Amino acid sequence: MALDPQSQIPVVKRRPQDPKWVRVFLTISALFVVLLIIGIPVLHVFFRAFENGVGSYLKSLFGNANTRHSILLTLSIAPRAVLLNLIFGLAAAWLIARFRFPGRTILLTCIDLPLAVSPVVAGLVFVLMFGMQGWFGAWLADHNLQVLFGTPALVLATSFVTLPYIVREIIPVLEAYGEEEELAAVSLGANGWQMFWRITLPNIRWALLYGIILCNARAMGEYGAVYVVSGRVSGMNDTMPLRVEKLFQEYDMPGAFALASVLTFVALITLVLKTYLEKNLMPKHGTESAGQK
Amino acid sequence: MSISIKNVSKRFGKFCALDHINLEIEAGTLVALLGPSGSGKTTLLRIIAGLENADEGAVLYHDEEVTSKSAKDRNVGFVFQHYALFRHMTVFDNVAFGLSVRGWPKEKIQERVGELLHLIRLEGLENRYPAQLSGGQRQRIALARALAAQPKVLLLDEPFGALDAKVRLELREWLRRLHDEIHVTSIFVTHDQEEAFAVADKVVVLRGGKIEQMGPPTEVFEHPANAFVMDFLGQVNVFEGLVQDGAPRITGYSSIKGQPNKDFCANTIYVRPYELDIELGAAALGALPAKIIHVNPAGPVVRIHLQDPSSEARVFVELTFAKYRELGVSIGQMVHIQPKKARVFSQDYVI
Numbered sequence: 217m218a219l220d221p222q223s224q225i226p227v228v229k230r231r232p233q234d235p236k237w238v239r240v241f242l243t244i245s246a247l248f249v250v251l252l253i254i255g256i257p258v259l260h261v262f263f264r265a266f267e268n269g270v271g272s273y274l275k276s277l278f279g280n281a282n283t284r285h286s287i288l289l290t291l292s293i294a295p296r297a298v299l300l301n302l303i304f305g306l307a308a309a310w311l312i313a314r315f316r317f318p319g320r321t322i323l324l325t326c327i328d329l330p331l332a333v334s335p336v337v338a339g340l341v342f343v344l345m346f347g348m349q350g351w352f353g354a355w356l357a358d359h360n361l362q363v364l365f366g367t368p369a370l371v372l373a374t375s376f377v378t379l380p381y382i383v384r385e386i387i388p389v390l391e392a393y394g395e396e397e398e399l400a401a402v403s404l405g406a407n408g409w410q411m412f413w414r415i416t417l418p419n420i421r422w423a424l425l426y427g428i429i430l431c432n433a434r435a436m437g438e439y440g441a442v443y444v445v446s447g448r449v450s451g452m453n454d455t456m457p458l459r460v461e462k463l464f465q466e467y468d469m470p471g472a473f474a475l476a477s478v479l480t481f482v483a484l485i486t487l488v489l490k491t492y493l494e495k496n497l498m499p500k501h502g503t504e505s506a507g508q509k
Numbered sequence: 510m511s512i513s514i515k516n517v518s519k520r521f522g523k524f525c526a527l528d529h530i531n532l533e534i535e536a537g538t539l540v541a542l543l544g545p546s547g548s549g550k551t552t553l554l555r556i557i558a559g560l561e562n563a564d565e566g567a568v569l570y571h572d573e574e575v576t577s578k579s580a581k582d583r584n585v586g587f588v589f590q591h592y593a594l595f596r597h598m599t600v601f602d603n604v605a606f607g608l609s610v611r612g613w614p615k616e617k618i619q620e621r622v623g624e625l626l627h628l629i630r631l632e633g634l635e636n637r638y639p640a641q642l643s644g645g646q647r648q649r650i651a652l653a654r655a656l657a658a659q660p661k662v663l664l665l666d667e668p669f670g671a672l673d674a675k676v677r678l679e680l681r682e683w684l685r686r687l688h689d690e691i692h693v694t695s696i697f698v699t700h701d702q703e704e705a706f707a708v709a710d711k712v713v714v715l716r717g718g719k720i721e722q723m724g725p726p727t728e729v730f731e732h733p734a735n736a737f738v739m740d741f742l743g744q745v746n747v748f749e750g751l752v753q754d755g756a757p758r759i760t761g762y763s764s765i766k767g768q769p770n771k772d773f774c775a776n777t778i779y780v781r782p783y784e785l786d787i788e789l790g791a792a793a794l795g796a797l798p799a800k801i802i803h804v805n806p807a808g809p810v811v812r813i814h815l816q817d818p819s820s821e822a823r824v825f826v827e828l829t830f831a832k833y834r835e836l837g838v839s840i841g842q843m844v845h846i847q848p849k850k851a852r853v854f855s856q857d858y859v860i
Contacts, residue, residue: 396593399560403580403587404607405658414606418597499596 258480265477268470276474282450283475286459293367293455294435297374298382301431302424305382310416312383313390330379338376339444342369365447370455373441378434385427385497386420392499393419422496429493433486437479510571510661510694511536512557517566519552519718526552528718529566534711536571539688539695541705544715545741550698551590551666553715557696558664559583570661586655586693588665592647594639600626600650601635607658625653628687645676652684656691665697669704681708702742706730714738736854739779746785746824748797750778752853759797759848762822777853782827784850787813787836796845799824801838806830813838815846 266273278284311317312324330338346363347353356363363369397419401411417424439457446453454462456479463472514532518525526549534540542550555561557568559580567576575583595603604625608618626632629649639647648668655663668684669677685708688695699705705712706726713723722734733739747763759778788796799815802823811833813826824846828836838844 396589396591397595399580400587400589400593400595400654401606401610403558403560403585404610404654405581405584406606406610407581410610414610415595 258484261473261476261480264469264473267473272470273474273477276468276471277478280471282454283459283463283471285451286454286456286475287478289367289370289454290436290456293370293374294432296371297378297435298428298432300371300375301378301382302428304379305386305427306424308383309386309390313387314395327380327383330377335373335377335438335440335442336444339373339441342373342376342441342445364445365449365453367453369445370442370453373445374435374438377438377441378431381431381434382424382427385423385430389420389423389497389499390416419499422493426490426493426497429486429489433483436482512662512694512696513567513569513572514553514557515567515569517553517556517563517568519549519556519561519564525718527556527563530718530720532713532720532723534694534696536694537692538710539685539697539708540711540713541709542696542698542713542715543700543702543705543741544721545700547717548715549718550700550715554664554666554696554698557662558585558587560587583662584658584660586652586658586660586663588648588651588655588663588668590667590670592639592651592671594647594651594654596639599636599638600631600642603639603650604654604657606654611658621657625657628656628690629653643676644672645680648672648680652687656693660693663693663695665695667698667700669699669701677704684708714741716741733852736777736779739852739854744782744825746780746782748778748780748848748851750851750853759851762797762817762820762824778848779852779854780848780850782812782825783810784848785824785826786847786849787815787826787828787838788845788847789836789838790845796847799844799846801840801842801844804833804838804840806833815844818843 276283277287308323308327312320343364344350345352346356346369348357350364353364363372397415398411401415406414437457438455439461442455443458446455446458448454448458448462450459450462456475460472460475460479463469463475512532512534514530514534517527517530519527528549530549530553532553542553544550552561556563559575559578559582563576567574569575570583580587595606598606601622604622605618608621613621622635623632626635629652631646631649631653634642634646639650642650648671652665652668665684669680672680681704684697697708709726711723712726712729714721714729716737722729722738729738730742733742739745748759749761749763750759752758759780763777798818800818801813802816803814805812805814809830811828811830813828813833815824815826816822817824826846
């Protein structure tokens with residue numbers, strides 16, 4: 217349909233008013249920085265890992281007993297840390313989102329502490345607590361319990377560092393949904409357990425999964441805190457990141473890069489899942505907004 | 510089942526939401542808790558439901574003390590203002606929730622849900638999700654869900670507040686009919702006096718955590734206990750006057766602007782818009798001169814705005830259309846107004 221040109225309302229867009237060279241310059245610099253400090257290193261890891269072919273790659277990964285052990289150790293520590301954080305995260309998020317109590321802000325701040333404090337300091341705290349000169353060290357030794365340099369310390373240090381991830385994802389979602397659906401469930405005769413499994417959990421399931429994935433990625437990659445509490449004995453308490461560093465120090469480049477590529481691959485999968493899950497996080501519009509009283 | 514509320518108080522910090530409330534609700538009645546926001550009506554409803562704890566006092570269901578029982582064990586149906594439907598569940602699962610948590614067998618749930626969907630006339634929507642329903646449909650699902658386990662009491666928090674005017678009107682008629690069918694003791698909260706009068710058997714007017722008046726709608730409307738209730742139940746004109754031979758007589762316009770309950774004295778006289786007459790002739794005793802400034806002839810009732818010629822005071826008069834035609838008044842004309850009925854309230858109500 218032919219329109220009178222004067223009757224057409226010009227479409228005003230804000231963005232194109234910036235000079236073209238500004239836009240081109242900003243785009244190119246952003247892409248350049250991303251490529252330089254993220255893209256090239258990541259590609260380089262895979263390039264070096266597969267430099268000598270797939271056979272050599274698999275051999276450096278699984279042929280070395282210590283490397284194999286580090287993979288299994290990480291695979292056993294990360295899920296335990298995630299589980300601990302899942303239980304703590306649900307409880308803390310519930311408490312913070314549903315109740316107003318003295319000390320609530322302090323609790324919230326404490327949960328964020330691991331994000332601010334250096335992981336090495338976190339590790340040192342556990343050494344201070346469980347080491348022979350530490351508070352519980354003597355008692356633990358008397359009872360023949362090995363915490364420091366053992367799996368318990370690795371799990372604790374990893375949990376400490378990854379503490380905020382699950383809580384932080386659930387709180388905003390719980391708050392956005394509000395408590396009306398939960399109250400409705402109770403008024404309909406549901407007990408606390410039924411309410412949690414049938415109303416609360418389905419509502420926060422995507423946020424929970426999102427938190428678990430981030431938490432797991434962080435747990436697998438943790439280096440600083442684990443470095444301090446682990447004895448760094450190959451084949452005993454070396455986790456994957458520690459093992460990568462050790463292989464690197466031993467000039468076993470194919471081995472170091474092969475193992476590094478596994479960690480990088482985990483990170484890439486995490487990113488894909490994260491992007492996919494982000495769409496489902498918050499309550500959809502269409503149902504009523506959460507009624508806050 | 511009857512409900513007794515005995516001496517119930519509730520504070521939120523320094524704010525006193527309920528102040529020693531006593532209320533008896535007979536079995537099978539439909540009661541409206543009416544009041545402005547902050548009057549404590551929703552808090553009272555939630556205390557009756559067990560969703561909130563009273564600081565003191567007791568709630569009795571048919572002589573059984575339930576004050577310390579949780580909402581789960583009280584077997585009440587509660588309809589939330591924003592419905593609070595479970596958004597991840599279908600209509601069927603929503604309505605069935607109260608039954609399945611009580612461990613009803615599958616076939617019985619199927620049968621009961623079918624029965625309820627028939628009752629609310631929403632058969633065929635079993636597999637929809639709340640997001641796919643209109644506001645009115647959601648409201649009815651919320652009601653069906655609350656009724657599923659045959660509660661002894663049905664409590665509704667501003668049940669029609671979130672709906673548009675037309676649907677609201679339909680649903681409240683429907684709620685009244687439904688109540689006549691199933692006769693469950695029901696209490697609903699509203700700030701809309703028209704809604705309360707249209708639906709309820711008994712109206713309880715609340716303000717500032719206290720009951721101002723309760724009774725059947727006609728009684729409350731005809732004999733408001735005080736200036737607050739009078740004003741809250743509809744528009745009111747305020748005049749200065751005096752009580753002569755036991756009857757109130759208007760002597761002039763009041764200088765009070767806005768809500769009459771803000772400033773209350775014995776010589777303040779309250780007249781409803783339909784209790785005022787417009788006269789064309791010379792001033793009779795008790796009549797006041799007024800100038801017509803606006804006429805709104807929409808509908809069977811004509812609303813006329815008048816103004817005191819010597820001040821800013823305004824008065825509203827409602828006439829039947831026939832009376833308006835008979836008078837033949839027009840904007841700008843000087844007339845007299847004469848009350849057919851007037852009220853004064855005792856002075857102990859001073860705030």
